[in-house]
Amino acid sequence: MEKLIKPTFKKAPADDFFKRMQKEVHDTILKNPRIQTGNIIKSIFLLVGYLSSYACILLFGNTTSLLFIFYILSGFFMIVLFVNAFHDAAHNAVFKNPVHNKWFTYILEVFGSNSFIWKKRHLVLHHPYANIQHWDIDIKQSDLVRIFPSSKYFNYHKYQHIYMWFIYPLYTINWLFIRDFKDFFGTNDNYIKRVVKIPKIEYVKLFACKLFNITYLIIIPILVLQQPWYMILLAWLVMHLSGSALGVVALLSTHVDEHAHFPMPPEDGQMQTTWAEHQMRVTKDFSADSKLANFLFGGFTHHVAHHLFPSVAHTYYPYITQVIRRYAQEYDLPYHCYPFWKAVHSHFRLLKNNGSEGNLFKTGEL
Template identity: 30%
Template structure:
């Protein structure tokens, strides 16, 4: 693995669109005297999502639970809490959009470490690679899944991919399970070779030390201590931990995949070049999609990430504002003839994602 070659965009193309859009969004916050960070609604959601994980965990670490089925239910709820923390709290915090206080962002972003992931490698994959090079072949790891899946027409097609629209859902459920096994270790070593560790302030040795420490903490609180406290067979805990991560992984995948891997979004292959002849913001519009924009419940539960277009344009704005600024983005895109991809419902977005999986598996 060689050091990554940074790719540049052409700011002259579509400059008027990006300048106008940025100006209008800034004006929205200024004219309404609104902070771009978390509001009261966001803070209430934070308490709810954190409780959804740590209250069940607290019961598991007490002596009050000795039933197999109650234990399983608590782990299931923890899976929902893990997804909730990932989508609604740590995502904003690790983008620096939760609070103007960096310490608050770091603390809330670090919640990922306690639910099985590792915040530094997540930021490198998500903030650096995915957001900078969305749907760019060889750069965006979100469209470079394990070999049994094919998310981009620029990736090699294998015979097994013919059936990926049927079996992909199982592998989606393994997303956070990979967090608690080898993924973070592999990423840390890979990112060192790619030369992007400098986006974090810590050295490789210190990052590795913290990674090992938090994995030990996670396994202790999520598996070892419950096994010692609850009087049921050990294998139930293995089953339940797998189940709760499968629930969390599937939810996360079902939110993120329809945002970039659908027929309407574009996939870019630079063919070795270190520049993309496109405006960065227009590139984000072409490679990203929204879904279910009218669903208030979904908007609240998944951290506003049904407005992925707005998130990719303004990752430094807390998600509670996406619905309001989406009107500005949509109207400006129409004015400048820039695509604004959006599906009316969540299930329609999933159907189109499935359609592309099937197409990529057969062509």
């Protein structure tokens, strides 16, 4: 793998918009502790919801309809708990004590994944270098889908705007059985190992937590319930399909639409924008004025606020977004917010556009 120079952003001038914005947000919005308390209550509620849904599988799963209902509810709570509470805790934004936030991130181990590697992907590579090709590995997930214009082209990509409709619902299953192992053991384009040394204990946790997840979600219900093993396996599969279908709305709607900006870092690594301006250019909101969307997707609906203030609880973001919109207008900065259906549609337009080998208009170089 060729050596890449770490991207660096322009130093913000004294009159930079973000310095003014930070001061206003900290002096007004962040001084309301009730908004933070609301995030703690929501996080605990979602955790209890997931555990209760699982308990109901064991208590009422002998009735086939209830078996599927509670597996689906477990899938929904898994995703909503992840994009709200776990995501905030990974940014130290749920509790004041960082240790408590770290404990809460172990919910990802309960889901069968690894919080250590996820935080390195997200905090070390995605947030500092959002949408920057070769660095933001949260965007480049697999060769099956060509999102970055610089990614290697395969002939099947011409159909990606069709077949990805069927692959995205497998997102959490892919994460459980493929993505984590690629991060830990992969050698082809494994950018995370360029910046992270994985402790040996994390390899042990990786296998132990996946075995634990399969045990309590599949094996224990098979042993406890009077249901055929294949019925429980099917309900588990439906749990992942329904949860992934809900989750990809957030994953597809914030960085990767047809108008997305994917800058290629210069050879010297010197980017032409400040960090805050870069975040404004590569991040978008969706359904930010919908209370239901805000409850389900937390910091993803107000994703611009999240990228500018990543260590702040997502319950503050509806108020911060009002400030961002005002500054965007005052400083002629890009700010975009789409209904979720339009954002998802625009993502598949991106897939269709990037399904051809030559695509010079999305790299940010022109």
